[in-house]
Amino acid sequence: MSRAVLSIGSNLGDRLAHLRSVVDGFGGRVVAVSPVYTTAPWGGVEQDDYLNAIVVVEDPELDRADWLRLGQQLEQAADRVREVRWGARTLDVDVIWCAERVDGALVVCRSDDPTLTLPHPQAHRRAFVLIPWLDVESDATLEVDGHTEAITDLLDELSADERAGVHRTELSLLPAAEGSAL
Template identity: 75%
Template sequence: MSRAVLSIGSNLGDRLAQLRSVVDGLGDRVVAVSPVYTTAPWGGVEQDDYLNAIVLVDDPRFGPNDWLRFGQQLEQAAGRVREVRWGARTLDVDVVLCVEEGAVYRSDDPELTLPHPQAHNRAFVLIPWLDVQPDAELEVDGTARPVRDWLAELDAGERAGVRPTEFVLSAATEGSAS
């Protein structure tokens, strides 16, 4: 069994439709979907705000690289172009964490580093993650801690910049915003 935490975001075009395309594309692999948040861009590139959410997924046939490839296929279908690091995008699907057979998968591969090396610094990942998995833990540099503790250490402005919306991605998934 492979379960993954996917962070999804969009700040170009029909942002909500882009996020919904991920949930629709994952189909019955979706375990839970967080509420949708609006967030300021991260990384210093001038651009519009993002819509962000977390999707918990599960598929016994998928491994970590399968989640990555599937996410990239969804990005391509949304017309994602990779020109500027941390730049605007129609769709971004990041694998944050993957669990196989009950153990957290670790990888230092530059194509897929897991757990995601910057997740603990990003309130737009941590806040929606806690919505769907309140007891989530994340390991950083060999130290596993509750996600809520990583979030508490972030700058108050970073946390306040993640604002809830009225948008819903899925009404049929347990644990999702309905």
């Protein structure tokens, strides 16, 4: 069994439909979905603003590599093109955090593999990840440089400009009857 936190974003095409395709694609594995936020692009490449959200998924049969593989399949289905680092994209699905069951206990995954580094090495610097994550897991923690820190503390360490660039919208990735968490 594994549980993963996925950061999803889109700034090309029907941004909301691209984000909804992730929730639909993971289906019954989705345990929580944050509200949708609009954010300025991160990384210095001139482009339109993003819609971002967090999706928490869980499955007894999947591991960290499966979450990455499934996320990349959804990106491909949305015609994601990887030409410019931090450039515009139809859909981005990042595995931010993952835990797997080992001997009955849920153990946080750590990986230095360049294909899937866990926890995500830049998540603690990105308000567009931390703010929506807090919406679905208010007590979430993240390991940074060998130390486990509360997401709230990591968010407090970010500049006011970084935090101010993340704006909650009225958009939802779930049908109205379902609300913000499953």
